[in-house]
Amino acid sequence: MREFNIAGNCVPEMHYMVDISKKLEQIIKLIDGGKYFTINRARQYGKTTTMSQIYRNLNNRYLVIETSFEGLGDKAFENENEFCESFIKLITKRLKHNKVEKNIIDKWEENKSELEKFEELSDKITDLVESSDREIVLMIDEVDKSSNNQLFLHFIGMLRNKYLDRNKGYDKTFKSVILAGVYDVKNLKLKVRPDQERKYNSPWNIAVDFDVEMSFDKEEISTMLEDYEKENITSMDIQEISEELYNYTSGYPFLVSKLCKIIDEKLDDLKLKEAKWSKEGVKEAVKLILKERNTLFDDLIKNLENNEEMYNLIYRILIKGEKVDYSVDNPILFKGIMFGILKGEESKIRIHNKIFEIRIYNYMISKKQTSGEIQNYASESQFIKEDGTLYMQRILEKFQELMYHEYRKKDEKFIEREGRLLFLAFIKPIINGIGFYYVEAETRNSRRMDIVVTYNNKEYIIELKKWYRDKYEKKGHEQLADYLNSRNLEKGYMLVFDFREGKKYTDKWIEVKGKKIYEAIV
Secondary structure, X not given: OOEEOOOOOOOOOOEEOOOOHHHHHHHHHHHHOOOOEEEEOOOOOOHHHHHHHHHHHHOOOOEXXXXXXXXXXXXXXXXXXXHHHHHHHHHHHXXXXXXXXXXXXXXXXXXXXXXXXXXXXXXXXXXXXXXXXXXXXXXXXXXXXXXXXXXXXXXXXXXXXXXXXXXXXXXXXXXXXXXXXXXXXXXXXXXXXXXXXXXXXXXXXXXXXXOOOOOOOXXXXXXXXXXXXXXXXXXXXXXXXXHHXXXXXXXXXXXXXXXXXXXXXXXXXXXXXOOOOOHHHHHHHHHHHOOOOOHHHHHHHHHHHOOHHHHHHHHHHHOOOOOOEOOOOOHHHXXXXXOOOEEEEOOEEEEOOHHHHHHHHHHHHHHHHHOOOOOOOOOOHHHEXXXXXXXXXXXXXXXXXXXHHHHOOOOHHHHHXXXXXXXXXXXXXXXXXXXXXXXXXXHOOOOEEEEEEEEOOEEEEEEEEEOOOHHHHHHHHHHHHHHHHHOOOOEEEEEEEOOOOOOOOOEEEEEEOOEEEEEEEO
């Protein structure tokens, strides 16, 4: 019985998989052209599965050596002798797996413990290539486990020199070398000589750019659902589910597979109004994934905790609504994209996906609460109606009351800076466990922000905006009415932050374009 896989590489016989044949075509074209390159993507982004599929597709044409530096250990990087011996052992395992002739393997292993310099390992690689009846492709996964080690940089520097000599006709070496990891090895620096601290040279500047889009698009996601549907016959609307999965994940491979795994394995016991393979089922899966801890979310928060500049940048994007232009020369943006937290879209930077956004919002709220900057509010049963839906009007009324009693004497800049986070902190415990919220990226700016709350399979739209002038107020009402229409909702809510002196904390229902809007001024 096959399943959705979230651990290690995917195997077609064991797992439901996205059809990545178009991505493989692009990668194989690079290999056929004898290119060296690095697949650097964030954690759990499908690198290992992609390399496994390359092996499956090419091992009849080339001798594909697929290995990993995972678990190699520190000892292998103590000196050149230890590294060479460890590397030969790694390759030997793959040669045996590929059923390479014994005499070739014996020659490859000969005097392995006596190698003292990379020059000697280089000669062994030449001998191996010359003795093979097929061109050899070398793939090394998890290279960034040791990418901060100078010895590793010397090793790939040796591969670089062999590549250059091959192109000049002086040497023979691997047809193609593929290094995979989070960090871009192409940008690592190698000291030219030990006594030169300031002069650097990239040991991997021969690598071509790897521009293959590794995230899944809606059509690719649908191929995995089609694969599942053939065996399970659920009568799901594959296009609708694919779009909903993409809506929350932006095609992040782990998140797509994880949501599908939750739907398949954990929603049977829930009394859903619709079938589990539905938009409601996807929302339930999102709710469950937001409650759990996993290595991807741990890495997400760790990268924010360890990088103050990135934390501040993401705070400005999410909370203050600032628009940040994408620049390839900005090291903070580069690192955020490399870690999979950010993505460039139409020359602007945004958070990669909605699930990451919600997780980061919750993290920032918790961080502000533990520091004492904002209060922690308890859930109130008075906000839940008898039919299990939210009494959103009462939530806004209570928040208005809170702002009047607790924050009206606060510094105006504090309210302007933290107002949105204050509201999210207020509503989070009310919906926690049963619902979740997210922010529409298209509306997040300094003037307005639309929050979509999902609770008990019902949606609520709350627009948070700053008061400017009456004409902008009217425009805001019309924008909200149009948005409600696009989501097939009859009611919406508007929370207006008014920084004028002598303002009144008013609230009222108004009708705009046939939609009812409840507006509260704070």
